[in-house]
Amino acid sequence: MELQLESLDAAALRSAMDGVHRAGMPGLYAEVRAGGEVWLGAAGVADVATGRPVAPGMRHRIGSVTKTFTAAAVLRQVESGRIELDAPIGRYLPTLVPGERGERITVRMLLNHTSGIADYLPYAFPSFAGFPSLLEISPESIDDNRFRRFLPTELIGMGLGAPATGEPGARPGVYSNANYLLLGQLLELVTGTTVERQITRDVIQRAGLRHTGFPAVPYIDEPHSRMYEALYGLIDPPRDYSVYNMSWVGPAAGLVSTVSDLNRFYDKLFAGEIVGDSSLAQMRRTGPVIALDGKTIEYGLGLHKVEIPGHGTFWGHDGTVWGAGTVSMTRADGGRQLSVAVNLVRWNKADSAGVPQPHPIDAALAAFQRQALCGR
Structure with missing residues (x-):
């Protein structure tokens, strides 16, 4: 498809970003690309106590945007012949997924969340509005697990031990981090190395990313x-969780990156420089999936599809972990890209029924994203 050349309105982007900060977001930073132009911006503070400002080059926990990296690593192994996309996972991991489930659930079903395996978070632990603490509905339990080292097999077992969310392959699928932890175990089996090293070598380095990786420690270098978690008003004032052991999500949501690295990654991916055209076509085969917040999204193999009427189709992913939120989207023709990071999440306070209520940040952030992706 021919690239649509267009220019960026820096003043409008600046104004819209400032609007998110004024609405209550402590800090956010973004990179927007259109044609050959690049806009980098930041608004607000990185530390509410000291007033230290945010900067667009800061590293950030990107949450489930990690899933695109993991999916690309799996597709690389499909291309090499080590993994069959429609083979049962029980062929590779019979101990982890034994019996009939192992025979019926395929690698593709793990990638597109149609396996029927429950997410270990809301099913293994009591949840709050779909975003649970690790052990109970309390901020204290998040703190209690700040430095806990979870084994992926332990978390996978919790997901498999919970009631199935549906029959293997059934639509709509149900989003599950357990699927991507299983894919991590699959990658380790067929490559003989850790999933972190494999994704680094086969995807991150291939894309030429300099500030993206899986931290080996609970804190972030550079x-x-x-990163402030509000937990729908249960943590007031919001508490910093930038130091956290990310073994609770691993290859499902454990990466750290920058907004510039994310735009570069998706640019390289959609240009066919990480996986081949056939694999990319497989990644873009979508169907309905129920996300953790209960909304239905169009999901492929590690990719979201978003249609914006009058402005085209966009591909990418979003992600949220304790205190950090990220969105990275690229228009189908490659002509427009946005990656944005925010340092406060779950800012919506809940009503007496536990339903998160609208907040001015919602509208302001949507307006910024629309300005970035659509130009108005």
Whole structure:
């Protein structure tokens, strides 16, 4: 498809970003690309106590945007012949997924969340509005597990031990981090190395990313913001969780990156420089999936599809972990890209029924994203 050349309105982007900060977001930073132009911006503070400002080059926990990296690594192994996309996972991991489920659930079903395996978070632990603490509905339990090292097999077992969310292959699928932890175990089996090293070698380095990786420690090297979790008003004032052991999500949501690295990654991916055209076509085969917040999204193999009427189709992913939120989207023709990071999440306070209520940040952030992706 021919690239649609267009220019960026820096003043409008600046104004819209400032609007998110004024609405209550402590800090956010973004990179927007259109044609050959690049806009980098930041608004607000990285530390509410000291007033240290955010900067667009800061590293950030990107949450489930990690899933695109993991999916690309799996597709690389499909291309090499080590993994069959429609083979049962029980062929590779019979101990982890034994019996009939192992025979019926395929690698593709793990990638597109149609396996029927429950997410270990809301099913293994009591949840709050779909975003649970690790052990109970309390901020204290998040703190209690800040430095806990979870084994992926332990978490996978929790997901498999919970009631199935549906029959293997059935639509709509149900989003599950357990699927991507299983894919991590699959990658380790067929490559003989850790999933972190494999994704680094086969995807991150291939894309030429300099500030993306799986931290081996609970903290982040290089300049970064504090990351504030509000847990729908249960943590007031919001608490910093930029230091956290990310073994609770691993290859499902454990990466750290920058907004510039994310735009580069998706640019390289959609240009066919990480996986081949056939694999990319498989990644873009979508169907309905129920996300953790209960909304239905169009999901492929590690990719979201978003249609914006009058402005085209966009591909990418979003992600949220304790205190950090990220969105990275690229228009189908490659002519427009946005990656944005925010340092406060779950800002919507809940009503007496536990339903998160609208907040001014919602509208302001949507307006910024629309300005970035659509130009108005």
